[in-house]
Amino acid sequence: MKIQDIQTIQELLSTPKKIAIIPHRSPDGDAMGSTLGLYHFLLKNNQYPVVISPNEFPDFLAWMPGSETVKVFEKDKKKCTNLLEEAELIFTLDFNALHRVGEMEKVLEKLVVPFVMIDHHQSPDDYAAVTYSDTNFGSTCEMLYHFIAALGKTADIDKTIGTCIYTGILTDSGSFRFPKTTGTTHRIIADLIDLGVENSEIPALLYDNSSYDRLQLLGRALQNMKILMEHKTTYTTLTQQELDHFNYIKGDTEGIVNYGLSIKGIVFTAIFIENAEEKIIKISLRSQGDFDVNLFAREHFNGGGHRNAAGGKSEASMEETVMKFENLVSKLKT
Ligand code: 5GP
Ligand code: MN
Numbered sequence: 001m002k003i004q005d006i007q008t009i010q011e012l013l014s015t016p017k018k019i020a021i022i023p024h025r026s027p028d029g030d031a032m033g034s035t036l037g038l039y040h041f042l043l044k045n046n047q048y049p050v051v052i053s054p055n056e057f058p059d060f061l062a063w064m065p066g067s068e069t070v071k072v073f074e075k076d077k078k079k080c081t082n083l084l085e086e087a088e089l090i091f092t093l094d095f096n097a098l099h100r101v102g103e104m105e106k107v108l109e110k111l112v113v114p115f116v117m118i119d120h121h122q123s124p125d126d127y128a129a130v131t132y133s134d135t136n137f138g139s140t141c142e143m144l145y146h147f148i149a150a151l152g153k154t155a156d157i158d159k160t161i162g163t164c165i166y167t168g169i170l171t172d173s174g175s176f177r178f179p180k181t182t183g184t185t186h187r188i189i190a191d192l193i194d195l196g197v198e199n200s201e202i203p204a205l206l207y208d209n210s211s212y213d214r215l216q217l218l219g220r221a222l223q224n225m226k227i228l229m230e231h232k233t234t235y236t237t238l239t240q241q242e243l244d245h246f247n248y249i250k251g252d253t254e255g256i257v258n259y260g261l262s263i264k265g266i267v268f269t270a271i272f273i274e275n276a277e278e279k280i281i282k283i284s285l286r287s288q289g290d291f292d293v294n295l296f297a298r299e300h301f302n303g304g305g306h307r308n309a310a311g312g313k314s315e316a317s318m319e320e321t322v323m324k325f326e327n328l329v330s331k332l333k334t
Contacts (some may be wrong), residue, residue, distance in 0.1 A: 001150045005130045010151060012114065014091055018048045020087035023133040024095035025054040025102045028254070029206065031094040032057055033168025034118065034140040036066045038091060040161045041148055050087075052080050056094045058251025063205050064167060065160045072203060073104045081107050089114045094140040094168075096124035097304075118143050122294055137305070138180030141168025145188050164193040167202055174258070175203065178308070217246040219273065221256045228270060228326070233268040234260040235325060239318060240276040257284040267291055268334050270325060274318055281314040281321045291334050300328055 012020060021038050023031035042049040051066070055074040061067060073080040084107050092098075096119040098105045114129035118260045120140055124133040137143050145165050147303075157165070169189060173181045176189070193199050217238070238253060246252070248301040253273055260269025268291050273282045284299050285293035286309050293310040297303035303312020314321040 001132055001147065005132060005143070006150050008130050009116065012116075012153075013045060013047065015044075016046050016048060017088040018083075018086055019050070019089045020084055021049055021051045021091045021093065022101060022104070022108075023051070023053055023057075023093055024100040025248075027053055027057045027061075028096070029061060029171025030141055030168035032061045032064055032067070033164045033166075033171070034093040034124070034144045036064055036070075036093075037141060037144050037161050037164030037168070038093065038118075039069070040158075040164065041144075041153070041156055044156050044158075044161075045153070050083055052073045052083060052104075052211050054104045056250060058254065060131070060206060060254070061167075061248060062253045065163055073101075076287055077103075080104070084108065084111065087111070088113055092117050092119070092128070093144075094119055094121075095121040096121050098125065098127060118147055119278065121304065123304070136180065138178055138182075138185060139168045139172035141165045141172070141268070141333045142185055142188060145170075157192075157195065159196040162195045163202065166192045166199065167195045167206070170203060171206065207243070209306065211252075213248075214252045217243070217248065217252055218256055218259075220246065225260060227266075228329055231329045231332055232266055233270075233329050233332075234263060234266050235270040235272065236260060237272045237318060237322060238274065240274040241275070248261060257286050261286055261288055268293070268329070268332075272318060272321055273315075279315065281316070281318055283314060283321070284314045285310045285312070291332075296328075300324070 019042055021035045023035045039051050041051045051070045052070050053070050056072050071080050090113060092115060096117060098108055115127055116130045117128040118132045118140055120135055120137040122135050124131055220242055221236045221238055225234055227234050257271040267288045269286050271284045271329040275282055285297055287293045292307045294305045294307055297305055297312040301312030301314055303310060305311055
């Protein structure tokens with residue numbers, strides 16, 4: 001972090017303030033981990049923080065400390081709008097473009113108080129007074145650890161804050177496998193374990209907490225998988241009908257996309273998930289190596305993300321969306 005930014009933050013936090021902390025829409029482990037980690041840190045520092053999520057967070061994160069205090073904009077627009085309008089400082093975590101909060105964007109755009117962005121995605125927009133953005137980090141949670149350290153407050157990181165940070169590092173690194181996992185990442189993890197963070201229990205809460213329906217849904221997605229061997233690509237689909245059949249709840253499709261890369265020789269994979277209510281096909285993209293799915297998502301599917309993990313959406317039908325994808329892949333040099 002730049003010295004000047006650290007000073008700005010220290011200045012902003014020198015008096016108690018009402019602070020809104022915002023993750024991206026459909027928050028994942030890193031978005032929830034970083035917002036809740038910051039929430040507990042700010043509480044400890046005599047602030048009045050509140051986490052406001054644009055929409056509901058998945059059930060499999062409901063065990064996280066402080067999740068019961070999270071306000072959900074889509075569930076209570078009036079109250080959340082009031083909280084946002086009253087806030088004297090806004091943190092936006094794990095995203096870097098205001099459209100990632102969906103409908104809440106309209107409220108945020110009108111606010112005149114300072115914004116602080118902490119994020120690890122490419123090409124940040126220019127809306128924050130302090131932009132702590134670095135694509136070298138595998139997670140926003142790892143950045144939060146450095147952020148707290150830069151404020152000279154490492155000693156504030158306790159088991160609760162550590163649990164939140166651990167969760168985001170774990171989930172965004174694919175359990176410490178993805179290429180941005182460094183020695184420093186592991187040293188932070190080691191420190192968190194020394195603070196009492198339950199490094200065996202947290203992965204179990206996240207990954208061994210499935211329902212029978214969810215596993216059957218995974219089975220269906222695996223059955224639906226197509227392989228385009230010539231282009232080292234796989235993809236799969238889940239229609240709304242299939243989701244309904246397996247009593248889909250939010251979070252059930254988390255991680256399914258990764259299976260597409262587990263086949264030998266595959267470097268690019270996608271999952272297309274129908275959302276009848278929003279009338280879109282939600283797309284998740286993953287790659288291994290140099291193929292840049294962030295660019296692919298930006299150019300073709302109104303999305304973005306990172307080089308090896310990105311997402312987007314399509315307003316066309318499932319058939320048309322898949323056809324467009326196959327067409328694009330046939331022109332790729334993967
Ligand atoms: P996922 O596939 O797990 O939903 O997302 C993978 C990555 O892509 C995440 O870092 C996420 O923030 C980003 N991402 C997912 N969907 C979108 C989208 O619609 N727009 C943008 N800009 N980024 C997305
Ligand atoms: Mn993240």
